[in-house]
Amino acid sequence: MSEVSNPWEKLKDFTDARIALGRTGGSLKTQELLAFRKDHALAKDAVWADLDIDSLRKQLEDLQIPSMLLSSQAKSREIYIKRPDLGRKLSEDSFAEIQNSKVPASEISIILADGLSANAISLHAIPFLQEFLPKLKGLSIAPISIVSQGRVAISDEIGESFSSKISIILIGERPGLSSPYSMGIYLTYNPKAGNTDEKRNCISNIRTGGLPYAYAAEKLAFLCSEALRLKLSGVHLKDTFDHHSLKNESGKN
Known part of the structure; x- marks a missing residue:
């Protein structure tokens, strides 16, 4: 199934918020899903990190x-x-x-x-x-x-x-x-x-x-x-x- 374009794509240049993620069929694009999992892991690690x-x-x-x-x-x-x-x-x-x-x-x-x-x-x-x-x-x-x-x-x-x-x-x-x-x-x-x-x-x-x-x-x-x-x-x-x-x-x- 072809990827659906997102007219909000240009707005991503102005914010770190998770907008204009796009989709392929009914799912998130693979790169966006992997980025979410990475950011979620970084947030969890930050909570448990020790102060140097x-x-x-x-x-x-x-x-x-x-x-x-x-x-x-x-x-x-x-x-x-x-x-x-x-x-x-x-x-x-x-x-x-x-x-x-x-x-x-x-x-x-x-x-x-x-x-x-x-x-x-x-x-x-x-x-x-x-x-x-x-x-x-x-x-x-x-x-x-x-x-x-x-x-x-x-x-x-x-x-x-x-x-x-x-x-x-x-x-x-x-x-x-x-x-x-x-x-x-x-x-x-x-x-x-x-x-x-x-x-x-x-x-x-x-x-x-x-x-x-x-x-x-x-x-x-x-x-x-x-x-x-x-x-x-x-x-x-x-x-x-x-x-x-x-x-x-x-x-x-």
Whole structure:
């Protein structure tokens, strides 16, 4: 049976979404079926991958950035997947390590956590930090925390333990069939254990083919500045970054 043409084929140049797949008879084309199986396997592998902690620490050392290795109460990847609540809490040893470090109170805590795609952090965290950290001149920063088996809310306990005004967590996002290695960022002003999601601002889809590092870094720096100025975050901190940028650009003309 002959292949049926798809008039939407041209739209594939503008999106990674699974559109215009075409068909042969009543079935998907073989190449599309194989592509789906490959992408599905990559997404599954991303969830179970381990964070390359040694490589991250070495790269941070090369950049002369102090770091601290921490963990959640989920003692294995299997427990992490089955018990999301344990991934939101620091282990007793990690909590004690922060307390014993006697790090002075800081304005910002930055956390790198594996989340649901450890490879996203391995690929994107360091290039992003190279763009972002120079924009924090004049602000004190706690040692960067590298957290295994961590979820977003663990940033509250870490920020609170460091007595930081803002906690920022870079975390591997839930894999999709077109983006298994996407990184998300969450910012919280006045981090405290028990905070809920309306306290956070999110920047998502940071990856090759997604949101560029430079843009995400500018946006996060703007949100940090606004959070410190207004002393709030989340639903009460309106993201006017693009409007603000357009005003600045128009003022140059």
